[in-house]
Amino acid sequence: MKSKNIHSHKDCVVTRKFKVLRITGSLEDTTAKLIDSQRALNLRLSENTLIISYNVSTTSLEEILSLIEKNGIELKANLCTKLLIGWYKYIDQNIHDNANHKPHCCNKAPKI
DSSP states (O other), X not given: OOOTXXXXXXXXEXXXXXXXXXXXXXXXXXXXXXXXXXXXXXXXXXXXXXXEEEETTTOOHHHHXXXXXXXXXXXXXXXXXXXXXXXXXHHHHHHHHHHHOOOOOSSSOOOO
């Protein structure tokens, strides 16, 4: 999902929310690892909801979820969460593709 042509756009920063089942690791360590690796811009926990902000142009949701699971944060694995993750991936891919798109001008007269 990474591309050399994409610049860090503020429009590419998204915030995602996930319900947490349990945390076996340290949230502070996970936050530090994600921010130090420049994968996440912000990570916080609010009432069993993990709130993550990251730049879609440089990071994929799969990378974020992988790092979260490796660091002991388990998300709920119900149907709603699976659908939500699929929706987030779809939206992230659209944002990523649109950031890389070079628009063409529709108002030019065709060359004859």
